[in-house]
Amino acid sequence: MELKSLFKLSKWQEKAQVLSDRFNNLDFTTVCEPEELGYDPKIVKRSAPSGDRFLVNMLSDFNITNQDSILDIGCGKGSAIRKMLQFPFAKVDGMELSEHIAGIAVENFKKLEVTRTEILIADATKFQEYDEYNFIYLYDPFPSSVMDFVVESLISSLQRSPRELVVIYNNPVCHASLVNQERFFKAGIYPDNWGNTIAIYSNYQNSDSRLSSNKNMKRTTNEFSIGRVDINSEPKSA
Numbered sequence: 001m002e003l004k005s006l007f008k009l010s011k012w013q014e015k016a017q018v019l020s021d022r023f024n025n026l027d028f029t030t031v032c033e034p035e036e037l038g039y040d041p042k043i044v045k046r047s048a049p050s051g052d053r054f055l056v057n058m059l060s061d062f063n064i065t066n067q068d069s070i071l072d073i074g075c076g077k078g079s080a081i082r083k084m085l086q087f088p089f090a091k092v093d094g095m096e097l098s099e100h101i102a103g104i105a106v107e108n109f110k111k112l113e114v115t116r117t118e119i120l121i122a123d124a125t126k127f128q129e130y131d132e133y134n135f136i137y138l139y140d141p142f143p144s145s146v147m148d149f150v151v152e153s154l155i156s157s158l159q160r161s162p163r164e165l166v167v168i169y170n171n172p173v174c175h176a177s178l179v180n181q182e183r184f185f186k187a188g189i190y191p192d193n194w195g196n197t198i199a200i201y202s203n204y205q206n207s208d209s210r211l212s213s214n215k216n217m218k219r220t221t222n223e224f225s226i227g228r229v230d231i232n233s234e235p236k237s238a
């Protein structure tokens, strides 16, 4: 089957999954505003899902093995993690600021009898366990005032534990925070829903980087390119 037809098929599969989730009392997709959770929208973005066929399409272009581990920073209800679990990562973990939202993610995976993921309740700026991962995923969880601290923590992790660290940044509004210190370089982009992009960064460049073998990545330089600016100002998607 052609790639385009497969993509169309998975669009219908996604719609069927939303219905089946409702039937099974799973909640991966309803959106929660920061104010509802008691957070300041200036430093916490809304909890919204990004686990879709675009994410699967992008991850399929990496040669993921059981030597790889991924952390979703700001994992929400686990929508992206659910898709990451389709790949042979050793660990697919999520970290979430809101205890309430993290609890929903835990319940979702319990109902699905998934044991390969751990949901950690933590603030990304204070998290101490970044050394355990070689992939980081972010779907626009916070603004640059927070992202600057998180990038500092990632750089400290690389000093403690040298390795290639790939940062997958969906709707990369804080692109500058990542590249300004010249430790991370933007390698390319993949398309996402909403005319948005998923940007891929690494601390390794060119042939030193595993990204050199990604076939479908549109290679770019460090320029800033996104489709939309602030997830909090978008209409609710779920």
Ligand SMILES: C[S@@+](CC[C@H](N)C(=O)[O-])C[C@H]1O[C@@H](n2cnc3c(N)ncnc32)[C@H](O)[C@@H]1O
Residues within 6 Å of the ligand: 043, 044, 045, 046, 047, 048, 049, 050, 051, 072, 073, 074, 075, 076, 077, 078, 079, 080, 081, 095, 096, 097, 098, 101, 122, 123, 124, 125, 138, 139, 140, 141, 142, 146, 231
């Ligand atoms: C847009 S949602 C992304 C959900 C999930 N990653 C996905 O793609 O399906 C962003 C999440 O980041 C969380 N968040 C915001 N600030 C955070 C912080 N400092 N530490 C950890 N999580 C945070 C929010 O509570 C929200 O649930």
